[in-house]
Amino acid sequence: xxxxxxxxxxxxxxxxxxxxxxxxxxxxxxxxxxxxxxxxxxxxxxxxxxxxxxxxxxxxxxxxxxxxxxxxxxxxxxxxxxxxxxxxxxxxxxxxxxxxxxxxxxxxxxxxxxxxxxxxxxxxxxxxxxxxxxxxxxxxxxxxxxxxxxxxxxxxxxxxxxxxxxxxxxxxxxxxxxxxxxxxxxxxxxxxxxxxxxxxxxxxxxxxxxxxxxxxxxxxxxxxxxxxxxxxxxxxxxxxxxxxxxxxxxxxxxxxxxxxxxxxxxxxxxxxxxxxxxxxxxxxx
Amino acid sequence: xxxxxxxxxxxxxxxxxxxxxxxxxxxxxxxxxxxxxxxxxxxxxxxxxxxxxxxxxxxxxxxxxxxxxxxxxxxxxxxxxxxxxxxxxxxxxxxxxxxxxxxxxxxxxxxxxxxxxxxxxxxxxxxxxxxxxxxxxxxxxxxxxxxxxxxxxxxxxxxxxxxxxxxxxxxxxxxxxxxxxxxxxxxxxxxxxxxxxxxxxxxxxxxxxxxxxxxxxxxxxxxxxxxxxxxxxxxxxxxxxxxxxxxxxxxxxxxxxxxxxxxxxxxxxxxxxxxxxxxxxxxxx
Numbered sequence: 001x002x003x004x005x006x007x008x009x010x011x012x013x014x015x016x017x018x019x020x021x022x023x024x025x026x027x028x029x030x031x032x033x034x035x036x037x038x039x040x041x042x043x044x045x046x047x048x049x050x051x052x053x054x055x056x057x058x059x060x061x062x063x064x065x066x067x068x069x070x071x072x073x074x075x076x077x078x079x080x081x082x083x084x085x086x087x088x089x090x091x092x093x094x095x096x097x098x099x100x101x102x103x104x105x106x107x108x109x110x111x112x113x114x115x116x117x118x119x120x121x122x123x124x125x126x127x128x129x130x131x132x133x134x135x136x137x138x139x140x141x142x143x144x145x146x147x148x149x150x151x152x153x154x155x156x157x158x159x160x161x162x163x164x165x166x167x168x169x170x171x172x173x174x175x176x177x178x179x180x181x182x183x184x185x186x187x188x189x190x191x192x193x194x195x196x197x198x199x200x201x202x203x204x205x206x207x208x209x210x211x212x213x214x215x216x217x218x219x220x221x222x223x224x225x226x227x228x229x230x231x232x233x234x235x236x237x238x239x240x241x242x243x244x245x246x247x248x249x250x251x252x253x254x255x256x257x258x259x260x261x262x263x264x265x266x267x268x269x270x271x272x273x274x275x276x277x278x279x280x281x282x283x284x285x
Numbered sequence: 286x287x288x289x290x291x292x293x294x295x296x297x298x299x300x301x302x303x304x305x306x307x308x309x310x311x312x313x314x315x316x317x318x319x320x321x322x323x324x325x326x327x328x329x330x331x332x333x334x335x336x337x338x339x340x341x342x343x344x345x346x347x348x349x350x351x352x353x354x355x356x357x358x359x360x361x362x363x364x365x366x367x368x369x370x371x372x373x374x375x376x377x378x379x380x381x382x383x384x385x386x387x388x389x390x391x392x393x394x395x396x397x398x399x400x401x402x403x404x405x406x407x408x409x410x411x412x413x414x415x416x417x418x419x420x421x422x423x424x425x426x427x428x429x430x431x432x433x434x435x436x437x438x439x440x441x442x443x444x445x446x447x448x449x450x451x452x453x454x455x456x457x458x459x460x461x462x463x464x465x466x467x468x469x470x471x472x473x474x475x476x477x478x479x480x481x482x483x484x485x486x487x488x489x490x491x492x493x494x495x496x497x498x499x500x501x502x503x504x505x506x507x508x509x510x511x512x513x514x515x516x517x518x519x520x521x522x523x524x525x526x527x528x529x530x531x532x533x534x535x536x537x538x539x540x541x542x543x544x545x546x547x548x549x550x551x552x553x554x555x556x557x558x559x560x561x562x563x564x565x566x567x568x569x570x
Contacts, residue, residue, distance in 0.1 A: 127412035131453055158478045166464050168416055175460075175472070179451050182476040184483070187460070191467040193443045198469070 002252045003152075005227075007144075007264030010151045014268040019059040021275050025282075026060065032278035033062040034118065035084045037095040039077070039103075040070035045096050052094070055267045061274055064090065074104040078111045085113040092118040092277035094270065115280040118273035120173075129173045132180045137273045142174035144265035145206050145227050146181075148256055154204070154225055157182040162199050164188045164242070165208035170229055174206065195219070212240035217251040224252040229262050287534045288437075290512075290541045292429075292549030295436045299553040304344040306560050310567075311345065317563035318347040319403065320369045322380040324362070324388075325355035330381050337379070340552045346559055349375065359389045363396045370398040377403040377562035379555065400565040403558035405458075414458045417465045422558045427459035429550035430491050430512050431466075433541055439489070439510055442467040447484050449473045449527070450493035455514055459491065480504070497525035502536040509537040514547050 022032060034056055038045050049065065056063045066080065077095075084090050093116045099105050114122045117137055120129070125136040149156065161178055165171035166189045175185045186202065188195055199205045199219045207215060208229035220226060230242030241258030249255055256262055307317060319341055323330050334350065341348045351365065362380075369375050378401045384390050399407045402422055405414070410421040434441065446463055450456035451474045460470045471487065473480055484490045484504045492500060493514035505511060515527030526543030534540055541547055 123409055123412040126415060127408040130411060130415040130457060158476050160478075160483075172415060172461070172464075176457070179457075179472060179474070182474070184471065184473055184477040186469065186471040187464060188469055189464070189467070191443050192469040193445075198445075 002249045003254045004249070005148055005152050005254055005256045005261060007148065007256060007261040010147060011264045011268050013151070014147070014265070015055070015059055015271065018061075018268070018271045018275055022060045025275075025278060030278070030282055031062055031089075032091045032274055033064060033089055034092045034094065034274050035064050035066060035090045037066045037068065037080070037084075037093065039068045039072060039096065039100060041067070048096065051267055052270065055271055056274070059271055061271065070100055071102070072100075073102065074107055077103060077108060081108065081111045085111075085116060088281075090116065091281045092116050092274040094119040095121065097121070116277050118270060118277050120273070126168070126173070129176050132176060134180075137276060138177070138269060139169055139173045140266045140269040140273075141170050141208075141229060141262070142177060143269040143272075144262045145170070145174055145208075145229055146177050147265050147269070148227050148262050149204065149225070152254065154254070156204075159183045159203040160186070160201065161204040161206065162186045162188055162202040163206045163208075164192075164195070164199075165206075165229070167208075170208040199224075207242040209242045211242055213244040213247075214242050216244045216247045220248060220252045222251060222253065225254040226252050226256070227262060228256050228258050231258060231263060287537045288539045289534070290433055290437050290539055290546060292433065292541060292546040295432060296549045296553050298436070299432070299550070300340070300344055300556065303553070303556045303560055307345045310560075310563060315563070315567055316347055316374075317376045317559055318349060318374055319377045319379065319559050320349050320351060320375045322351045322353065322365065322369075322378065324353045324357060324381065324385060326352070333381065336552055337555065340556055341559070344556055346556065355385055356387070357385075358387065359392055362388060362393060366393065366396045370396075370401060373566075375401065376566045377401050377559040379404045380406065382406070401562050403555060403562050405558070411453070411458070414461050417461060419465075422561065423462070423554060424454055424458045425551045425554040425558075426455050426493075426514060426547070427462060428554040428557075429547045430455070430459055430514055431462050432550050432554070433512050433547050434489065434510070437539060439539070441489075444468045444488040445471070445486065446489040446491065447471045447473055447487040448491045448493075449477075449480070449484075450491075450514070452493075455493040484509075492527040494527045496527055498529040498532075499527050501529045501532045505533060505537045507536060507538065510539040511537050511541070512547060513541050513543050516543060516548060 053063050084093050109121045114124050117125050120137040120139045128136040161183045163171050166187050175187050178185045204225045206227040210230050210232050212232045212234040228241035228243045234240040338348050369378050394406050399409050402410050405422040405424045413421040446468045448456050451472050460472050463470045481504050489510045491512040495515050495517050497517045497519040513526035513528045519525040
């Protein structure tokens with residue numbers, strides 16, 4: 001049977017490290033504080049907000065919730081972000097996306113202080129990832145997939161890795177991070193032909209298709225390491241990854257479950273970024 | 286025998302298109318003008334400058350050469366670029382790289398007006414490429430490799446393409462452009478294991494290794510389309526690509542020569558970018 005990579009265990013160990021860092025900052029009278037900006041009240045945003053607030057509380061990071069009406073315009077949202085940029089007590093800012101359609105996303109992305117941009121939204125921070133420069137922040141989901149591998153002791157140098165996703169929130173930043181780790185990366189997507197032959201001949205497969213149980217054991221080999229970033233509902237209405245877990249587990253080397261895999265690590269990346277932002281602010285004082 | 290992709294013929298046809306566009310701008314009393322900033326006088330910069338001036342003259346784009354001492358400091362260089370940013374008659378700017386070691390490259394890259402940045406140096410323009418947004422400019426060499434394929438009628442959608450290079454001037458931007466064209470892209474580099482099996486199983490191979498005649502026919506299959514971006518000297522001191530041309534040509538479908546291949550198209554991309562910049566300035570008037 002393949003080894004199940006437990007995202008919750010990885011998350012716990014990352015959180016312990018972060019808590020130590022926060023406590024050491026607090027001993028120096030420096031308190032990291034994350035501003036969480038939510039527009040409107042759709043249920044997934046509210047549940048994400050709750051999980052962030054709880055995760056921050058767990059590691060002694062303070063939070064401030066800013067809740068805005070769904071019909072806010074771009075200029076007003078920019079002004080709110082600018083106020084947060086200017087406040088010394090706010091060390092990091094996350095603005096939930098996607099934005100309502102009346103908001104100019106590009107203007108908002110360019111408004112956030114690049115040193116408080118814990119969700120890696122500003123083009124300058126994304127461009128750093130493109131260059132392999134990790135002095136800025138990292139997109140949460142891409143970094144969580146990377147951490148699932150690294151924290152499981154998987155060596156990346158020289159490995160053939162297939163990524164099934166080419167978005168700016170998963171596939172592209174992840175490809176750049178894997179290249180920085182000296183992996184050979186293939187980026188696959190909906191137009192890829194003969195996906196099976198590509199995934200079968202890869203050492204590691206990272207998938208973020210969003211199609212429940214789409215990948216069965218034929219897509220892998222017995223030494224495959226499989227990181228499942230997909231989250232969708234299966235035909236029984238249950239949360240499922242892209243991988244048909246019960247079919248695949250016996251036929252690969254390592255596999256992340258859904259839920260309890262990469263998703264459990266995502267919030268930790270936000271916490272890591274929040275500490276990084278706090279340290280950036282600290283050097284500015 | 287494989288088909289030889291003739292970069293000079295492709296370049297000629299692109300230049301004709303550009304010349305028409307310039308003439309139509311000139312009829313409207315609007316004259317594109319490229320500022321070429323060269324620091325110091327190493328011979329490759331001087332020869333690049335000459336080729337740009339000639340190419341611009343061929344298509345009726347005006348040029349202005351700015352030659353600076355090798356010991357110029359960052360602030361002075363920034364001030365010169367700012368003056369060029371502010372001049373209405375200058376519609377595009379290229380500053381030759383690499384910079385002398387005393388220059389802060391990052392500050393310079395961020396100084397150039399993003400709408401005059403015909404060499405795609407500004408992080409904002411590079412980030413656009415990362416996102417698949419082509420409203421900005423494109424790095425010359427990456428785009429030249431892409432044009433060698435497109436202008437030869439090569440269909441890219443669904444094709445497996447191996448790129449041997451992961452730099453910011455060739456491999457990474459090229460990978461993003463090929464993804465935008467719905468190709469499946471594998472990025473290879475010095476740490477890649479079993480390169481041969483990857484290139485042999487690809488439909489298209491684009492190489493920018495810089496090792497003369499490194500790739501012989503064993504790296505390809507009879508249907509391979511090979512784009513050679515490498516330029517180096519072989520053991521006889523002759524300019525050569527990465528591909529052992531005489532060994533490979535009979536055993537693949539299409540191949541670019543060196544010289545006379547991708548290199549011949551590179552300057553055309555700079556001209557295309559210069560027209561694009563001129564049109565951006567025009568909308569600002």
